[in-house]
Amino acid sequence: MGREMEHTGLDYPKLIVFEVTNRCNLRCRMCAQSVRDFKYADMPFEIFEKMRPALEHARDVSLFGWGEPLLHRRFLDMLDLVSQYPPDVFVLTNGMLLDEQIGERFIANRLRYLNFSMDAPEPELYNYIRRGGDFHRVVGNIRRFRAQCEAAGYCPYMRTVAVLMRSNIKLFPDFVRLSADLGMDEVKGVHLIVYDPSFVKESLYFHQELTNRIIDESLELGEKLGIKVNLPDKFGTGHPPSGHKYCHRPWEEFYIQADGRVRACVFSHEIMGDLRTQSFEEIWHGEPFQERRRTVNSANPPAECARCCHYRHMDVDNLAAYLRLDDPVPNTRQADAWKESEEAKRKTVVTVDLTDLKKQYGLELEGVH
Numbered sequence: 001m002g003r004e005m006e007h008t009g010l011d012y013p014k015l016i017v018f019e020v021t022n023r024c025n026l027r028c029r030m031c032a033q034s035v036r037d038f039k040y041a042d043m044p045f046e047i048f049e050k051m052r053p054a055l056e057h058a059r060d061v062s063l064f065g066w067g068e069p070l071l072h073r074r075f076l077d078m079l080d081l082v083s084q085y086p087p088d089v090f091v092l093t094n095g096m097l098l099d100e101q102i103g104e105r106f107i108a109n110r111l112r113y114l115n116f117s118m119d120a121p122e123p124e125l126y127n128y129i130r131r132g133g134d135f136h137r138v139v140g141n142i143r144r145f146r147a148q149c150e151a152a153g154y155c156p157y158m159r160t161v162a163v164l165m166r167s168n169i170k171l172f173p174d175f176v177r178l179s180a181d182l183g184m185d186e187v188k189g190v191h192l193i194v195y196d197p198s199f200v201k202e203s204l205y206f207h208q209e210l211t212n213r214i215i216d217e218s219l220e221l222g223e224k225l226g227i228k229v230n231l232p233d234k235f236g237t238g239h240p241p242s243g244h245k246y247c248h249r250p251w252e253e254f255y256i257q258a259d260g261r262v263r264a265c266v267f268s269h270e271i272m273g274d275l276r277t278q279s280f281e282e283i284w285h286g287e288p289f290q291e292r293r294r295t296v297n298s299a300n301p302p303a304e305c306a307r308c309c310h311y312r313h314m315d316v317d318n319l320a321a322y323l324r325l326d327d328p329v330p331n332t333r334q335a336d337a338w339k340e341s342e343e344a345k346r347k348t349v350v351t352v353d354l355t356d357l358k359k360q361y362g363l364e365l366e367g368v369h
Contacts, residue, residue: 012057013254013284016087017266018043019065020072022258022331026094026132028119030163030202032195032329033066034131039331041258042072047275048081054254054280055085064092064115065257065266066330071097076105088112092161094130095138103145107152114156115188116142119163121174129167139182146183157185164232165192165202169214176221176229186228189218190311193267194323200357203322208235233316243306244313244321250292254284257331264292267309269328270302319354 021042027034055061061082063069070093072078082089090113091106106114116138120126123135149155160179162168168175172189179187194200204211212234222229240246255263260276262283263269272292273283283289296305304327307320314321 010251012054014059014252015062015254016051016054016058016060017062017065017253017255018048018051018078018082019067019255019257020063020069020075020078022065022067023071024067024094025071025096026068026130028130028133028163030129030165030192030195030199032324032332035196036329037333038066038329039259039333040067041331043078043256043258044260045074045077047256047260048078050275051256051280052085054284055082055087058085058087060090061085061087062090062092064090065255067258068094068097070102076102079105079109079111083109083111091115092117094118094133095141096133098141098145100144100148103148106145106156107148107154110154111156113159115159115161117161117163118175119161120168121171121178125168125171142182155183158183159186159188159230160184161188161190163192164189164204164211165199166204166207167202169204169207169211172214173218173221176218176225176227180225180227184227186230187222188230189232191232191309191314191316191322193309194325195329197325200323200325205235205319205322211235232311232314235316237316239317240315243301243318244308244310244315247296247305247308247313250289250296254280259331261331263330264289265310267330268304269330270304319357323357 021040022038023040023042024031024033032038063075063078063082069075069091079089079091089109089111091111092115095116095118118126118138119129120135126135126138127133146155160175160182162172162175164172175189176187192199192203194203200206215231215234218231219229249265253265255265255268256275257263261274262272264272270288270292272288273286275283278286292302295301307318308314309321309324
């Protein structure tokens, strides 16, 4: 039996992702929030109510997406609701809004996983990358929450996360040290995905030898400090047959964006259905999901899958996986226009020629290693 057939008996997804909001209180320089026209929305509470039957069967629930979940005025109500059900609950935050009350609810609800997006181990670079953020405030909020956990005798599994790029890669070992000092269980790095041509040179695709060396150094450091270090594959290890590693998401993940529409995954702009007008069952068993299940791991996957940028599945040796220069970002006005344009779909780039890239965007990449 082929791997595609192993999942067909699943009546419910293992993971339900609620993109609580796609609004954000920061404007990180490398993020699509800084360069694309988002259609901002806060998820209606009714979407959670509608998903109650599926929550009974899921393994994990995530409360995050393209925005900062703590901005939603009913975030704690949402947390209380999903915490009534069996799945482990996962929250990713930039930490700026984490106060004592929210920390108490995290502990009371036995939140299972808590990630902090930080990107740098020192104030100057952090504050430069994460516009609107305050390094000392975030570190203080984390230390206070850690103290709350110790007093309560319970703490979620905690990670710090960095988007890896030329500006911060040399400091990643220091990021490991900071994370260990903050009491993290894990420190994770994910590749920069480029939405702005001015950030092409920041992609570690052009700094492979340096990146591989830092990966080795950081993994060794993590062993010494007793903290798990989770990093992308080293360069020179890619080229899976489908253009990406095997993907299980169409059988296991149900991603609900802030307006109630459902996508194939966090990076996909393809709409699978709409919970405002359809039931969960109609969408999960509907033709868009079935088509994605048939094709995602085939020799001819959807173009957005062939150049997958998800850290778990991407081909690290395919330059196209790092670039989203002209592509639509989910739940933006550009995505709506793209969906209406069959010509644009046909132009979706699966591979990138470096010479064409330099010519198209006027980039000077000589001497970049």
